[in-house]
Amino acid sequence: MAAPVAPEAVRRVTCVGAGVIGGGWVAHFLARGYQVTAWDPAPDAAQRLRRLVDAAWPALTELGLAPGASRDSLTVAATLEEAVAEAEFVQESAPEDLELKQDLLARIDAATPAEVVISSSTSGYGMTEMQQRCATPERLVVGHPFNPPYLIPLVEVVGGERTDAAATSWAARFFEAAGKSVITMDREVPGFIANRLQEALWREALHMVAEGEATVEQIDASITEGPGLRWPFLGPCLTFHLAGGEGGMAHMLDHFGPSLKSPWTRLEAPELTAELRDRMVRGCADASGGRDIAELVAERDRAVIAVLRAVRSVREGGA
Amino acid sequence: MAAPVAPEAVRRVTCVGAGVIGGGWVAHFLARGYQVTAWDPAPDAAQRLRRLVDAAWPALTELGLAPGASRDSLTVAATLEEAVAEAEFVQESAPEDLELKQDLLARIDAATPAEVVISSSTSGYGMTEMQQRCATPERLVVGHPFNPPYLIPLVEVVGGERTDAAATSWAARFFEAAGKSVITMDREVPGFIANRLQEALWREALHMVAEGEATVEQIDASITEGPGLRWPFLGPCLTFHLAGGEGGMAHMLDHFGPSLKSPWTRLEAPELTAELRDRMVRGCADASGGRDIAELVAERDRAVIAVLRAVRSVREGGA
Numbered sequence: 001m002a003a004p005v006a007p008e009a010v011r012r013v014t015c016v017g018a019g020v021i022g023g024g025w026v027a028h029f030l031a032r033g034y035q036v037t038a039w040d041p042a043p044d045a046a047q048r049l050r051r052l053v054d055a056a057w058p059a060l061t062e063l064g065l066a067p068g069a070s071r072d073s074l075t076v077a078a079t080l081e082e083a084v085a086e087a088e089f090v091q092e093s094a095p096e097d098l099e100l101k102q103d104l105l106a107r108i109d110a111a112t113p114a115e116v117v118i119s120s121s122t123s124g125y126g127m128t129e130m131q132q133r134c135a136t137p138e139r140l141v142v143g144h145p146f147n148p149p150y151l152i153p154l155v156e157v158v159g160g161e162r163t164d165a166a167a168t169s170w171a172a173r174f175f176e177a178a179g180k181s182v183i184t185m186d187r188e189v190p191g192f193i194a195n196r197l198q199e200a201l202w203r204e205a206l207h208m209v210a211e212g213e214a215t216v217e218q219i220d221a222s223i224t225e226g227p228g229l230r231w232p233f234l235g236p237c238l239t240f241h242l243a244g245g246e247g248g249m250a251h252m253l254d255h256f257g258p259s260l261k262s263p264w265t266r267l268e269a270p271e272l273t274a275e276l277r278d279r280m281v282r283g284c285a286d287a288s289g290g291r292d293i294a295e296l297v298a299e300r301d302r303a304v305i306a307v308l309r310a311v312r313s314v315r316e317g318g319a
Numbered sequence: 320m321a322a323p324v325a326p327e328a329v330r331r332v333t334c335v336g337a338g339v340i341g342g343g344w345v346a347h348f349l350a351r352g353y354q355v356t357a358w359d360p361a362p363d364a365a366q367r368l369r370r371l372v373d374a375a376w377p378a379l380t381e382l383g384l385a386p387g388a389s390r391d392s393l394t395v396a397a398t399l400e401e402a403v404a405e406a407e408f409v410q411e412s413a414p415e416d417l418e419l420k421q422d423l424l425a426r427i428d429a430a431t432p433a434e435v436v437i438s439s440s441t442s443g444y445g446m447t448e449m450q451q452r453c454a455t456p457e458r459l460v461v462g463h464p465f466n467p468p469y470l471i472p473l474v475e476v477v478g479g480e481r482t483d484a485a486a487t488s489w490a491a492r493f494f495e496a497a498g499k500s501v502i503t504m505d506r507e508v509p510g511f512i513a514n515r516l517q518e519a520l521w522r523e524a525l526h527m528v529a530e531g532e533a534t535v536e537q538i539d540a541s542i543t544e545g546p547g548l549r550w551p552f553l554g555p556c557l558t559f560h561l562a563g564g565e566g567g568m569a570h571m572l573d574h575f576g577p578s579l580k581s582p583w584t585r586l587e588a589p590e591l592t593a594e595l596r597d598r599m600v601r602g603c604a605d606a607s608g609g610r611d612i613a614e615l616v617a618e619r620d621r622a623v624i625a626v627l628r629a630v631r632s633v634r635e636g637g638a
Contacts, residue, residue, distance in 0.1 A: 019564060020562065020564040055613065055616065055617065056620065059617075059620040059621065059624055062624055063624055063627075095574075096574075096575065096578065123578075124578060124581050124583055146545045146546060147561070147562050148616075148619075148620065148623075151548075151620060151623045151624065151627070152544070152545055152546075152548055152549070152623065153544045153545075153548075154540070154541060154544040154545035156541070181540065181544040183537050183540055183541060183544075185533070185537075187531075187532060189527070189532045189533075190581060190582045190583050191581065191582075191583030191584065192541075193527065193532075193533045193537055193538060193541040194541035194542065194545040194546055195583060196523055196527065196583050196584050197520045197523055197524060197538070197541065197542065197546075197584075198520070198546045198555070199583045199584050199586075200519040200520050200522070200523035200584040200585075200586050201516045201517070201519050201520045201555055202555055202559070203519070203579070203584065203586045203587070203588045203589070204515055204516055204519035204586065205516060205555050205556065206579075206588065206589050206591075206595065206599070207588075207589045208508070208512065208515065209595060209598055209599060209602070210589045210590075210592070210595045210598075212506075213506060213508045213512075214504070214508075214512045215602055216556045216598070216599060216601075216602020216603060216605065216606055217602060217605060217606045218502050218504075218512055219512060219516070219554060219555065219556055220553070220554020220555065220556050220557055220606055221473070221500065221502055221554065222473060222475070222502055222511075222512040222513035222516065222554070223513065223516065223550050223554040223555060224550065224551060224552060224553070224554050225471070225472045225473040225500035225502075226465045226471055226472075226473035226513040227465060227471075227513055227516075227517045227550075228547075228550030228551045228552075228554070229470075229471055229472075229550075229551045230471070231542050231543065231546075231547030231550050231551070232543060232547045232548045232550070232551055232626050232627075232629075232630050233543060233547075233630050233633070234539070234543070235538060235539020235540065235541070235542040235543050235547070236517070236520055236521055236524050236538065236539065236542060237524065237535045237538055237539050238539055240521065242466070243339070243466050245338060245339040255414075255415075256415065259415065259442075259443060260522070260525075262443050262509060262510065263509045263510075264443055264509050264510030264514060264515050264518045265510065265515050265516075265518045265519040265522065265586070266519075266586060266587065267518075267519050267522045267523065267584070267585060267586035268522070268585065269522045269525065269526075270522070270525050270526045270529045271529075272525075273529070276525065276528060276529045279528055279529075279535070280525070280528060280535060282535075283528070283534055283535025283536060284535060286535065286536060287535055287536045287539055294374065297374065297467075298374065298378075299633065300467075301375065301378040301467065301470060302378065302633045302636075303629070303630060303633045304378075304467075304470045304471065305378055305381055305382055305470065306629035306630065306632060306633050307551050307626055307629050307630065308382070308470070308551075309629065310551075310622070310625035310626050310628065310629040311551050311552050311622060311625065311626065313625060314552065314618065314621045314622040314625050317621075
């Protein structure tokens with residue numbers, strides 16, 4: 001793979017596909033001060049895209065625009081080839097259809113300058129299967145965002161079997177420079193990390209509605225009034241680390257381990273081997289970064305109060 | 320069942336068990352201005368309980384105490400019988416052990432004035448199995464809180480087969496009066512609602528760690544930097560309603576329905592029947608309360624920004 005421009009030096013970004021996710025990427029890159037070229041085959045794409053960017057702009061302005069950021073930095077190209085011709089980075093956000101993505105990525109690959117990294121927003125396909133028809137598959141990576149990409153920081157970066165490790169690390173550095181929070185995965189796993197987790201929750205929710213065990217409103221309230229208030233600050237592992245009281249994750253697993261066998265969801269739990277237990281306990285120690293349980297609890301309490309207040313102020317100020 | 324005091328008139332609450340959850344209930348009820356009596360068989364329970372209440376008090380003060388709320392309103396009783404003798408409501412938060420809970424609830428039932436509702440914090444047992452040894456099972460309900468009970472509003476209320484419906488609705492009204500957000504379930508389901516949802520996510524997380532697909536830190540970051548930022552405000556159903564763009568949940572299910580069959584988690588998805596589809600679509604329409612997608616998107620953006628800022632301010636101000 002030819003040496004691309006340094007990730008921090010990128011100025012021109014191309015977004016292929018301008019639906020909810022592609023359009024959200026456009027809004028994000030504009031707000032971070034990039035020159036953005038977009039292309040989408042839908043006849044009304046340019047109009048919908050400008051509507052989406054206009055709707056997002058007040059939020060982005062409030063969060064703080066990069067110097068020079070402007071909605072005028074958006075160009076909607078007439079053809080895919082024109083769109084990518086001068087790109088320094090390409091983000092593809094086409095509909096979730098493997099055949100379509102394979103063909104589109106091959107077209108993007110053929111038209112994009114050889115040294116430029118191409119990233120796909122796919123929410124579940126592996127790059128190994130998507131890059132099959134590309135002439136230079138080594139520069140293709142997955143860069144999976146969350147909706148809306150202009151507000152939710154996470155991007156999961158992972159290459160396919162034929163991806164050059166240099167492209168994966170270039171993409172991770174580029175996304176960081178563009179203001180995202182990056183998780184670089186060493187292995188391709190269907191659904192990556194966050195989608196697997198939220199999909200497990202979502203499938204259980206669908207089962208509950210299908211069985212008449214809970215309504216849509218009860219499911220949503222059970223999260224927004226409950227565990228959802230902790231998750232912007234404490235992930236599921238540290239949440240349970242604190243549920244163990246002063247003994248932390250070790251106490252939690254030793255004490256509640258048997259409840260993994262309870263019929264609480266339709267998902268079978270893994271065997272809680274000594275190795276898995278130790279990995280969880282060590283992981284929580286690492287993630288705590290030297291803070292003991294009392295410090296974590298105090299910080300969680302401050303965070304939950306701040307989140308509660310933030311949400312209340314929006315609810316009261318809203319329609 | 321004899322008529323209890325009106326739920327809004329309760330002044331004296333007894334908490335049986337004073338660990339992380341029971342102690343959290345004590346802190347909550349004290350902050351709401353109740354007279355609280357606690358009992359726990361552990362020799363150092365009183366000392367640990369006061370430490371927990373002291374640790375929580377700054378947070379509770381910041382959130383706003385009820386008139387007359389005071390840590391001095393806490394009494395630690397020497398015996399269970401003494402603790403419940405004058406209670407107007409009893410919350411049991413003993414360790415999660417069915418035998419232990421069956422015996423303890425029978426003892427509480429025997430010692431508590433006949434008209435008083437008794438609630439269990441169990442995180443997974445059904446009241447039907449827990450109330451088996453009680454002489455007056457009709458006044459026993461589940462009132463399942465989330466950690467910490469003094470900050471997370473949710474309480475799931477559900478009775479057992481022998482519970483009087485009047486006790487369930489009394490408990491729901493009491494918890495509302497005590498400042499909680501209540502979901503009353505019509506049916507006993509193992510794990511209730513929120514725990515089933517978060518347990519599905521948790522089991523998938525454990526599988527990923529066990530398989531070496533993700534680390535504890537990656538799992539936590541995938542939530543705190545990603546979907547976790549939406550969940551304090553939008554539950555999983557409304558989140559996906561917005562992921563459908565202007566077509567909402569109907570478009571989402573019609574478009575992404577097939578991805579339910581993807582191997583994204585180890586949990587099998589339910590069949591997406593026409594009936595389930597319609598239930599989800601109608602549920603989202605109900606939950607939207609007349610707000611269209613554009614209004615929901617604007618509100619979500621304001622909420623995510625407020626939550627991001629809240630979390631940042633805590634991280635920056637923290638240790």
